[in-house]
Amino acid sequence: MSSIQTISQEILAGAFSATIFGDDAIFGPLALSGSPVRFSSVSPMNATLFYQGVAAEAPHPAAARLFSEWAQSHAGQEAMTEATGGSSVMAGWTEDRGFASELPWYQRPEKVWLDWQTDPTLTGPGLAEFVERWDQTVRGAS
Incomplete structure (x- = not known):
């Protein structure tokens, strides 16, 4: 898609x-x-x-x-x-x-979350970990 x-x-x-x-x-x-x-x-x-x-x-x-x-x-x-x-x-x-x-x-x-673009857990190593968890979740669901 x-x-x-x-x-x-x-x-x-x-x-x-x-x-x-x-x-x-x-x-x-x-x-x-x-x-x-x-x-x-x-x-x-x-x-x-x-x-x-x-x-x-x-x-x-x-x-x-x-x-x-x-x-x-x-x-x-x-x-x-x-x-x-x-x-x-x-x-x-x-x-x-x-x-x-x-x-x-x-x-x-x-509630609207405006600070997600600067959340430190979604940058650097935190972003890599998030993307890996996301990929596992999406692949597991397909």
Whole structure:
């Protein structure tokens, strides 16, 4: 499987009964449209952090900086979460994705883990050990 879209289609087709690869941005709209799928998040749920930068030699550095500042604003977060179907951990962001209010069983993760990328147990030797345990778990399940 090469992508979450492929995995979600395999789940819907019945090729798999479960996956650990997926998120509410993919499965929420599918469930809302009537697809026979349910999902839940573990807590804490790891979150993907997105970074922005402005190139030193940007042809329009002021415009690039304005975009970056807008993207970090509430209006920017609202626009990007609407475009991607994702969610935001920005203080004050309001959940307004249709499936979140229309699927009575849906619950957002209680806690979001933002520091996983800097967790010392997931770097150096700790990462190698984690990957080995992961590989054993996945190989054992297949």
